[in-house]
Amino acid sequence: MTIKVVRGNPTPEELAAALAVVRARAAAAATEPPGAQTPKDAWSDPARIAAHRVPQPGQASWTRTYWPS
Structure with a gap:
C-alpha cells in the first residue's frame, strides 16, 4: 500500500498519527467476518424522521413544524 500526501506539508508526527x-x-475491518452487517448511523435512518406524529394544523402549528414534540 502506498500513501501519498497530495496537499500540505505534514510533520513526521502528524503523518505517523x-x-x-x-x-x-x-x-x-480485517477482523470482521465477511458479510457482517454494520450498525446503521442514526442520522441516516429515515425512520428517525417518520417516528414522530405529524403536527396538525392549528393556531400555533408553525411552532411545531421543525421540532415535533
Missing part, C-alpha cells in the same frame, strides 16, 4: 489511524481501521 494519520498512518496509525489508517492501520487501526484496516485491522478492525
